[in-house]
Amino acid sequence: MKFKSLLLLVILISSCQPQPPKSIGDSNISVFDNTNLYFDMAFKSDSIKRDDSILRLDAGRVLVKKVKIPVYEKQPNATVNVTLTSNGDPWDKSGSLFVIPNLTNLNLVDFETGQFDLKQLNEKYPATIPFQKDSLKYIPNVELLRFMTPFGVGHFTNDERVKNRKPPYIPHWEEQVKWSQDITHLIPLLEGEVYIGVMIDTWTKEGYTISVDLNFTESAIPNHIKTSQSVIPLVNTSKYASEQRLYDDFSKQPIEVNFTTASIYKNAKLYFITTGHGGHAEGDEFVKKEHRIDFDGKTIKSWIPWRDDCASFRRFNPTSGTWLAKDFMEEELSDDRIASSDLSRSNWCPGSDVKPEIMDLGDLQQGEHVLKIAIPEAQEAKDNENNYWMVSAYIVYDN
Template sequence: MPVDFPEGEWTRVLLTFTADAGLYNDVPDKCGSNNPGWNPGGDPWDRTASVYLVEDDCVDTGATCFGRLGNVELLRTITPFGTDDKRPPEGRGSGVVPARTWTFDITPLVPLLEGRKYIGVFIGVFVSAGWDTYVRFDFSERADEASPEPPADGVAKVFFHDGGNLAQSFPVTIPASATQVKARVFTTGHGGNQFCDGGSRNGLSCAGGCPGGSCQNCDEFCHRENQILINDVVRWSQVPWRDDCSPGSIFACQSWNACGWPSCTFSRAGWCPGYIACHKSGTCDQDIDFTQWLTPGATHQLRYNIPVLNGSWTKSVIVYWYE
């Protein structure tokens, strides 16, 4: 959808994304006989969801814009296992589980939010019924509302990709005047085929046993190292893993999942149903300081690598800097 971004001396820009499945059958029918199952009113599954800025020609050419290397991911989240919001005019849904809303600070990316741009929303739905989505941008010029991460002086659109490993490196040029460089990283693991998670046969078929590890649906429930290489040297290494998917109580996530309990409590590869994606548990910060590795006044080669990969990974990197 085309968006005309306003001009201003912005101190904070927030992106708010709302998704509603609109499940309208009565419990437990709304979840299907195989919970979570199919529902004619909406999608009761946990899905990859992304809001992104279109920066290439995919709209003009009619190509798929999601996961295109030239586009910029603004937000990655995972839907809950359906919602059943009771919204006009249809009035469908029980109203027990409202639409899920996420708000994310995108202030550093202000240099990209100029003029007319296309905004895309993707939810990986594999059933006939889907989601209603809403996107809102809130701009502020007030000093008392300033983001702790102000508008960057420059932004490098590195990559946005869905699937397997990326073989290529991406050039990132940092001006000599830069004093701080950060990378904003989203990465989430998916896939349901069984492989060994950990141990001496990590990443191999479960058929041969998994000594020292366990057999899991990979890569959704598998611990997989993610790496960022700068000039062929690993400078960031992380095993994306969330073990806080139902904080406070094993029943807590029922309140934002119409279907799918107790699955909403399970730990996963960088995500939880109903939450913004992050590579670690607890207080989340997708921004990583790369100043010592993406040094000013040079062009560097950045490559993203997942040494053991059995499923599909949705991943994106943006680099921005301050002068």
Template sequence: MMKFFNAILLFFSLILAAQTKSEVYKIKYDKFENGKKTGGNTEIYVYNQMVFLSKPTDNIQQYIDLKNNYNVSTIKDGNTVFKKIIPFDSLPKPKFDNDNQIILGYKCKHARFSYFSNTIDVWFTEQSSVKGTPNSSYLPNKNALVLQLVFNGNYALTASAVNKENKYIPQLNYDDKTQEVSASEFEEIAINSRYKVVKIFDNEILNFDPNRIIPKESELETGKVYHFSKGSVVLKKIKITPELKNSAAVFAKLRCMSNGDAYDRTGSVFIIPSKKQGETTSLLDAYLYGIEKLPVYRDKKNSQYQGIVKENEYSPPIEILSFFTPFGVNYFNDKRKINNYNWAKDVVYKEEVSSLIPTDEDEIWIGVFIGNYDSGGHKISLELDCYPEMSKNDIIPKNNYIAPLFSTVNTLEMSGQNYGSLFANDTLKVNFEITADVSNLQLLYTTTGHGGWDGGDEFVPRMNKILIDGKEMFKIIPWRTDCATYRLSNPASGNFPDGLSSSDLSRSNWCPGTLTPPYIIPLPTLSKGKHLLEVVIEQGPDYGSSSNHWNISGVLVGQSKGK
């Protein structure tokens, strides 16, 4: 039996040795994890001194050109095909030893690569006229046929068959006229091709302009940019595209720089929810016609706060990014030069907002607010990056449940909306009702403290508590001690005699030039029906004419069942 097996292997080796340039060979590699076969496999083709590593349907095509001693990768972007070329002599270099093993009847040599802290063991033969490897980075030499790769000792590709193909000839999708780009440019094109970008705002200026004219409601159009509240708010109505509706993840990406304002300012990216059944007022009405359109919340001292909680006729905004501008990044870079301080050119904020995209809407209003009284203000760009499921078989329609409950972020500050300073004498109370069956119900709670004098709530830790139906669900002292990390985004920040800068100081859950992500509060036992939510904050006392205040927002999120 052994003689018969050896004869078969000898015959198989002779077949490979007889290959001509016009013959096509397919090499199949089985996949193993921790020594166990996974059931998956990889196939490559060898034809006319070219190794074809990709499926014809792959967005990125990869080739090994054994004739010209380089790897080629191509990608189509629009109507243009781009290619990058990596010469063999720039690939990772292996180390060889005297280990060997038999694979498919071949005595294979051993090479070891070390790359990006990974160890790759390669077993290869030089006896076959078929040459190639299933991974273009790991080819010991141009005369090698790699029959096994082992990554970090536990993941392996092992050749199980080498067969001559009679009916299939693989095709190149490039030629000498194909546009060549550098490896870094190719990587940029490849990454950008994997997800969709929904652009919202591009270099819009948010400033203080008391002469700005408010557009008429009858003139509002989808896709057009509008400025409100004396220039401090920019709004746009966008369509909920299939990418926004079905993506595995959606990230909001905001780019910001100073256009003349030197100070750190409160910023918010928000969605204005569509009016639900029975609701008569939205935040958009206040932008168009004034804050008098908003329902009023009164604290124990009868102070008025416009549009801060869920009411029968009104829903507050859905805050998707809470951010703070840095001290004058970009505009003041050359006005505050310090040796060895390489100021950032802008600040980019990026956060996942998948659970906050209203997937049951056709269109939504999305806006950005930066509170400032500067004529130059700030310049911003905003996009939503939509990342698909890894496999089309994984696509599951999302039915986001989104219920905004409160927001004291006064995006109408320049139109007279009050700051959230009620917590010194009162508890914020919100009556709400859950009318749908919701899985994975959570409260997203965002909180930042303000009062910018020594001893104000910006610089003093204060307890926050959330109660639902009288039961304490969450408590925390929100505090950031890492603000000095962002010094190079704050050129206009003042330097103190003790060596610190204003932007270095620890704060109540925010830093100049950073995001403040929400706390996630699981509510697995909260049932359908009516409930009472309370927010308790140990707000400090006022100082003369200066007052403390808290920017907080709360949104219930989950997945609606039965749709």
């Protein structure tokens, strides 16, 4: 009798112990494989073209594909890898790789495929911040990677016309450009079936060839249970939709986002991505602009996003225009040639990716919160001067 009681006690104790997390192993998810992204006015009347499970939106400049991603129990590290070459477009262009969160019943695909009537909403779509009308809720796309294409990498690398543009300090023009970023903090949005998309602001029928994969590397530590986190998408001003315009409203007013926390959100961090555009001489691309981030009425960061290392990307930019330095820059007497891709810019270089700014918010108390993003001296778009800012922000916290 004692033996049976002891055995029952052992079984009860064992059943109460937490089960070790199930191991799935490493995964590599191919999203786009040498896929041509290009602009085609023929898509204007019907902006959707289904091609090998890929949706082509906004006249072909946006590709969206549904992929299936494992749900991990052990802690994985997640990395996004992008390879890009020009397919004939010689210019530098803004690009954004994004996920459409499964946190809402209204998203980019619903609008662009005509599955939802815009007249039903008294809202401007696509919205840059979340909104809700009756039972319909919309939240912005979340960026996995912001990038800028180089001038003509790959397609023009061996072109006779660019031979004399190669400076002596680089051995050769590169065949492609590759970017890789750790996106482990975005795993809560990368589980099960999700839409992954990529936008490049090309205006040519040749466009670019792009490959994208998501790599998940499972922890080798025994019983390493995955950190439980959540993501709050807050802002995205990038142009993903046919009816969307380039965002120049920072010239008029800051963006404010109100949201509510249902409980205390531990170890919250704000991820913020920004790049300025406006290719004319005094445009927001080439002029320093202060950014100010306020959270719950307090300024948590004020700085000027700026890149002054663009000359280090010269090998990726065979079709970049060049000028004599003394003819282009005041008080410069050098006969050396300077390339457009060498010039400093608002937080990006032709051929670079863009890293998020990360701001520690601590523990968010239950209740209402306000995020305010200001670029006080941003310029408006007018005539042929397309000043605009691509800004996105989201919060990650521990459950």
